[in-house]
Amino acid sequence: MLKIHCPYCDEQREEEEFSYSGEAHISRPLDPGALSDADWADYLFFRKNTRGWHHEMWQHSAGCRRYFNVTRHTVTYEIFESYPMGTTPKALPKGDAR
């Protein structure tokens, strides 16, 4: 069970209150019509599937219902930080998770 800090409620809450929403910081192409099918498919479906530190979106679905970002290690599950939408993450921790 993860304990996740919601930057809006400003509290650590149980994972049960949250839903996972995939990789963060993927921006929608400004002119989708100009994209090739391959590029559009890449935007829609393909993710990095990182092993290690990962920026990802979570929604506080049973709480304030806001989306926010979390930096989490996909092997150890350690959470480095959570930060609101529209803000930039801190520099990644050096090396592997503790």
Added chain:
Amino acid sequence: MSNILVETPLHHMADAFMTLSGGGINIHEADMVSHLNLRGCASDSSFMKAAQKTLGFALPVVPNSFSGHDESAAYWLGPDEWLITTNDIAVEDALRVALKGHFAVTNITGGQTIISLRGGASLEILQKSSIYDFHPSKFKVGNCVQTTFAKAGALVVKKADGSFNLIIRRSFADYIGRWLLDAAREYS
């Protein structure tokens, strides 16, 4: 024309709640009040001032807190979202008149109901039904929290007299009512 009978979502459980009450726990469903969802920008001072003037108290901006009194209250739901409960049905129109610009007032009265939990056992009932930490050192008078109660969504409120209110969805009311009857049995 005959009068329309107003029934709260848990009117059929009132007797069961009554039978159970006494001893460590007192459960009852609150009388019907208006529930309004209010959206607006907390950093917009004209919005905040107009809301305060209409309600008679300021909207809470501290997460997980509420303001107001027994007749009317505003609960923090998010950085730009509040729940207002009031027994004055004129508040909805008054807000629409007073607020300007980018805002939304939505009447959700038909979708929610309020259950009051009183007595020494109410804390234990909350603790065994929810994943949130309701210990009095953390969850104090003036706090409210949106979390899960028996896996259903609930807004839990700690009132000035130490009792708790559960503000829940109408569609989950029967389920939560039955859960409470079962959870409270050992204390009655």
